[in-house]
Structures are given as C-alpha cells and as structure tokens.
Amino acid sequence: MTISASLLRAARPALLGAVGLTAFGTLGAFAQEAAAEAAPEFAKAADTAFIFNTLLFLLGGFLVMWMAAGFAMLEAGLVRSKNVSMQLLKNIALYSIAGLMYWLVGYSLMYVDVNGYFGTLWPYAFDPVGLEGADTAALLETGYSTASDWFFQMVFVATAASIVSGSLAERIKLWPFLIFVVVLTGFIYPIAGSWQWGGGWLSQMGFSDFAGSTLVHSVGGWAALAGALLLGARKGKYGPGGVVNALPGSSMPLATLGTFILWLGWFGFNGASQLAMGTIGDAADISRIFANTNLAAAGGVVAALILAQILYKRVDITFVLNGALAGLVSITAEPLTPGPFAAIVIGAIGGVIVVLTVPLLDKFKIDDVVGAIPVHLLAGIWGTIAVPITNPGTSFGVQLVGIIAYGVFTFVAALVVWAILKATMGMRVSEEEEMTGLDLAEIGVEAYPEFTASTVR
Incomplete structure (x- = not known):
C-alpha cells in the first residue's frame, strides 16, 4: 500500500x-x-486503491470484450460473401464458450495454487454479494475484486480463440472448430498462461510478457498454424506451377471497421495490464502505455503502407490493416518502458513482418485467410524478443526460452487435438459445400441473401 x-x-x-x-x-x-x-x-487509502484497481479491470475488460466485435467484423470483411454468416456465428460462439470454460476450469488452472506448470481443477468462486461475512482485510490486501480480475483475464482467452477462427475460415466445419475452442480455452491456454502470469516456472526464470504478445497472440497463432497445416488450403487458392490465386474478401469497409475496433480495444488490453490504478505512478504509467500502444499501431500502418508500395507498386489495404494489428501485437509484450521513438520502431517492424511473410506463407501453401499467423504469431515473437531492448531487466536468452516453450507446447497440443478431430469427425467440409459456401451448407443462413449462389465469389 x-x-x-x-x-x-x-x-x-x-x-x-x-x-x-x-x-x-x-x-x-x-x-x-x-x-x-x-x-x-490508512483504511480509506486501501479502499480507494481497491476501487480504482477494480475499476481498471472492469474498464479494460469491457474494452477487450469489444475486441470480439472487432474480430467478427474483420473476419466478415476478409472472407467471401458466402461465408460471412459462418464467421459471425463462430465469433459469438467462441466468445461464449471461452467465458464458460474459463470459469469452469481455466482460471483455476492458470492462477490457483500453481505448482510451476499448472494450477487446480475446479470452478472459480467470485466475491460474495456485498462482501457480507467476507474477509475484507484479505480482499484489501489483494487490492482488487476477484470477479473483476476473472473478467479481465477471461476476455484475453477469447482473443486467443478468435485468432484461430480467422485463419481457418471458409473450409472448416463448425462443430470440430467449437470443440477445439473448448480445449484451447479450458486447458491449453490456461496451462500455458500459468507458466508466466500464474507465477510458474517461466516467471521464476525472469521471462517477461507484459500483456501477452506470446501468451495470448503467439499461442493463438501456433494453434492456428497447426490447424491450417492439417486442414489444407481452400479450393482454388493455389494453382499448378506455384500460382497463387487471390480470393478477395467481401467487404473492406467491414474489415476496416473491425481493425479500428480492435485498435480501440487494445488500449484496454495493454493499459489494464498495468494491473493497478491506485496511485499517481500507476495512472501515469497507464497513460504512457496508451501513448506507446497508439504510436506502435501507427508505425505498423505507415511501414506496411510504404513497403507495400515499394515491393508491389501499389498499396493493398489488407496489408495496411494487418500492419496496424501487427504493430499492436508487437508492442504488447512491453508497452511501458519504450520511449515514443522506440515504440514506433517496434510497431513498424511488425508492419514489415506482415508485408514480407504473407507471401512467404503462400509459397509454402499455408492458407491463412485473414493473415492471423503473420500478425499474431510472428509479430508476437518479434515483440517478445524486443523486450530486453527497452527493458534491461530482462534477458534475450530467457525470452527465447519462453518463446520456444510456448511454441512447442501449443503447437504439439493443438496438432494432437486437431488430428483427433480430423480422424473422428472430420475437420473439413466437402468440396461441394465449400463451393456453395458455409453460410448455406453449414448453418442455412446467408449474410447477403439478395445474392444468388452464381453471383457469389
């Protein structure tokens, strides 16, 4: 205090x-x-800190919750018209599943009595109503409402699941995807998260990931990569002789709106990860985090804009949108210690990563519909490696250990789950259903019913 x-x-x-x-x-x-x-x-000071810390979690939580709308709009804009309803359904379903699983087992696995590698396995209990009969002294020592902390952490796990949704769009069945979300949000993400944020073995080594470039974004990216490898590319995406066919999204206005919503939500994502707002110093640090977050996103946009013009002689708006998101992912590992110029450079390198690696994935015939793997996995790795540049208290070696540990665990676990789903119930819709579109084939509701099947790309 x-x-x-x-x-x-x-x-x-x-x-x-x-x-x-x-x-x-x-x-x-x-x-x-x-x-x-x-x-x-003194008691009033503790009460005030408790109130402001709890308020920070709640405000940050609903900003990050609003990122679910951002992912939904981004994905709706970047998939073809015949698959828009499917993406919207997946996003509201995964957010709900994440909330239920994170209450049922996820939060306790991540934070309660962590033994170095995982916590306990039971539903999490919130503060009693009105704190009647509660140990208020213990709550004041904690410094925040337990329910506010659960809510703030829950919306992070939903973000990780959203990353997978966009990458595997337009050809995955609904129910195998949702079953994977159950495992990801209830077990894979919480166990991995306990290693750092739960005080586990990586935290004890000195690994640093302020708001989750690796814990959230790379974990989602590794899970998406494992699924993309087993699922295969969309029909018509890759032709003979290394030809890559563009499959344009349905709505750049929706994709742009989604990007701006995500940008807004990121202020809660990074800012509330300060985890305290009860002192002048905490309030000043949160302000600095907001500024650095915004500068990094702007740096990613401008870098992607310029590099796309240089390399391709024209600016692809999808590169620019993903440049903003890559800048945000890059700064997430350490948004507090960089100065303004360093924040811009960190974000700009994220934008460069997107422009260079999206075509690289196509060379390996890895079909990532929305560019989630470059944005979240690769920019997340870069942001985590960059932490020691502005935070001398961290080690490049320890950061690499954390990146490798999260990569191996998440990729292998996700690959096993995807393989079981593929062998038992199948992951992919039929070629005819893919051609018709998942809106009709999987859920029977078209996003744009005025279009006929023959006019939808």
Whole structure:
C-alpha cells in the first residue's frame, strides 16, 4: 500500500506521543487518540486503491470484450460473401464458450495454487454479494475484486480463440472448430498462461510478457498454424506451377471497421495490464502505455503502407490493416518502458513482418485467410524478443526460452487435438459445400441473401 504525505502527517502525532510517553505520561492518551484517528485514513487509502484497481479491470475488460466485435467484423470483411454468416456465428460462439470454460476450469488452472506448470481443477468462486461475512482485510490486501480480475483475464482467452477462427475460415466445419475452442480455452491456454502470469516456472526464470504478445497472440497463432497445416488450403487458392490465386474478401469497409475496433480495444488490453490504478505512478504509467500502444499501431500502418508500395507498386489495404494489428501485437509484450521513438520502431517492424511473410506463407501453401499467423504469431515473437531492448531487466536468452516453450507446447497440443478431430469427425467440409459456401451448407443462413449462389465469389 502506498502511504501519501497527508497520511504520514496524520500519523505523526501518534508517533511523537509514543516516543514521549515514557517521559510525559499525560501524552499517552493523546497518542492513542491520534492513532485511532489516523487508522481510518490508512483504511480509506486501501479502499480507494481497491476501487480504482477494480475499476481498471472492469474498464479494460469491457474494452477487450469489444475486441470480439472487432474480430467478427474483420473476419466478415476478409472472407467471401458466402461465408460471412459462418464467421459471425463462430465469433459469438467462441466468445461464449471461452467465458464458460474459463470459469469452469481455466482460471483455476492458470492462477490457483500453481505448482510451476499448472494450477487446480475446479470452478472459480467470485466475491460474495456485498462482501457480507467476507474477509475484507484479505480482499484489501489483494487490492482488487476477484470477479473483476476473472473478467479481465477471461476476455484475453477469447482473443486467443478468435485468432484461430480467422485463419481457418471458409473450409472448416463448425462443430470440430467449437470443440477445439473448448480445449484451447479450458486447458491449453490456461496451462500455458500459468507458466508466466500464474507465477510458474517461466516467471521464476525472469521471462517477461507484459500483456501477452506470446501468451495470448503467439499461442493463438501456433494453434492456428497447426490447424491450417492439417486442414489444407481452400479450393482454388493455389494453382499448378506455384500460382497463387487471390480470393478477395467481401467487404473492406467491414474489415476496416473491425481493425479500428480492435485498435480501440487494445488500449484496454495493454493499459489494464498495468494491473493497478491506485496511485499517481500507476495512472501515469497507464497513460504512457496508451501513448506507446497508439504510436506502435501507427508505425505498423505507415511501414506496411510504404513497403507495400515499394515491393508491389501499389498499396493493398489488407496489408495496411494487418500492419496496424501487427504493430499492436508487437508492442504488447512491453508497452511501458519504450520511449515514443522506440515504440514506433517496434510497431513498424511488425508492419514489415506482415508485408514480407504473407507471401512467404503462400509459397509454402499455408492458407491463412485473414493473415492471423503473420500478425499474431510472428509479430508476437518479434515483440517478445524486443523486450530486453527497452527493458534491461530482462534477458534475450530467457525470452527465447519462453518463446520456444510456448511454441512447442501449443503447437504439439493443438496438432494432437486437431488430428483427433480430423480422424473422428472430420475437420473439413466437402468440396461441394465449400463451393456453395458455409453460410448455406453449414448453418442455412446467408449474410447477403439478395445474392444468388452464381453471383457469389
């Protein structure tokens, strides 16, 4: 607890009275009275910190929750018209599944009695109503409402699942995808998260990932990569002789709206990861995080814009949109310590990564519909490696250990789950269903019913 100068001044009579008590017995009563008056001030300070810390989690949480709308709009814009309803359904379903699984097992696995590698396996209990009969002293020592912390952490796991949704769009069946989300949000992500944010073995080594470039974004990216490899590319995406056929998305306005919503939500993602707003220092740090987050996103946009013009002689808006997101992912590992110029450079390198690696994936015939793997996996790796550049308290070697550990665990676990789903119920729709579009084939509701099948690309 931080004690303000005014509280120290209020306590000073008690301290002076206690010292003089041996010489002046009459001052003893005064000392006790002053101490009694000062104690409520300390309690008020704890109450105030508790309120502001809880408020930070709640405000940050609903901003990150709004990122679910951003992912939905981004994906709806980048898939073809015949698959838009499917993407919207997947996004609202995965957010709901993430919330249920993270309450049922995920939060406890990630944070409760972590033994170095994982926590416990039971549903998480929130604060009692009105704190009646609760140990308020213990809650004040924690510094925030447990329900606010659960809510803030829950929306992060939904973000990881959204990354997988966009990458595997337009050819995956609904139910295998949703079953994978159950495993990802209930087990894979929480176990991996416990290693760092739960105080596990990586945290003890000194690994640093402020808001989740690796814990959230690379974990989602590795899961998406494993699925993309087993699922295969969309029909018509790759032709003979290395030909790559463009399959344009349905709506650049929706994709742009989604990007701006994600950009807005990222202020909660990074800012509330300060985890405290009860002091002047915390409030100043949150402000700095907001500024660096915005600068990094802008750097990613401008770098992608310029590099696309240089390499391709024209600017592809999807590169620019993903450049913004890559800049945001890159700064997420350490949004506090960089200065403004460093934040811009970190974000700009993320934008460069997108422009260079999207075509590289096509060379390997890895079909990533929305560019999630370059944006979240590769930019997430870059952001995590970059932490020691501006934060001397971290080690490049330890950062690499963390990146490798998360990569191996998530990729292998996801690959096993995807392989089981593929062998048992199948992952992919039929070629005819893919041609018709998943809106009709899987869920029977078209996003744009005025279009006929023959006019939808």
